[in-house]
Amino acid sequence: MTVDLGATSGRVLVGRLEHDRLEIAEVHRFRNEPAGSGRDQHWNAEELFAQTVVGLQRAATQLDGAASSMGVTAWGVDVGLLDNHNKLVAPIQHYRAADPQDARRQEAALREAGVVVAPTNASAARLAAAAVA
Secondary structure, three states: OEEEEOOOEEEEEEEEEEOOEEEEEEEEEEEOOOEOOHHHOEOOHHHHHHHHHHHHHHHHHHOOOOOOOOEEEEOOOOOOOEOOOOOEOOOOEOHHHOOHHHHHHHHHHHHHHOOOOOOOOHHHHHHHHHHHO
């Protein structure tokens, strides 16, 4: 089974190898929409997690609980920081919430931290700026 978290939707898929052919079936699809607006846009991490669990439960039912492997893939460069109890420290800023006015300052911080400079590196820019401050 696999979880695919895309920029606008997520899905859970089940794959089976039957007669030397890979059969793939989507068992759950859900929307991935940011919460908030403007500079306050952030990923709705709790809903993404909840929908992922729903999909994994459906996949497990289809597989009679006998999955031999699992993969997860996600689009994006945004990161969430967790505390010692595995709880998000703060909302995960959505890449579309990046402030274009901060681009030059962020670029220097990204380079210093060894992060590839790209316009979608909103969270990485904040982390890099904090690391070199």
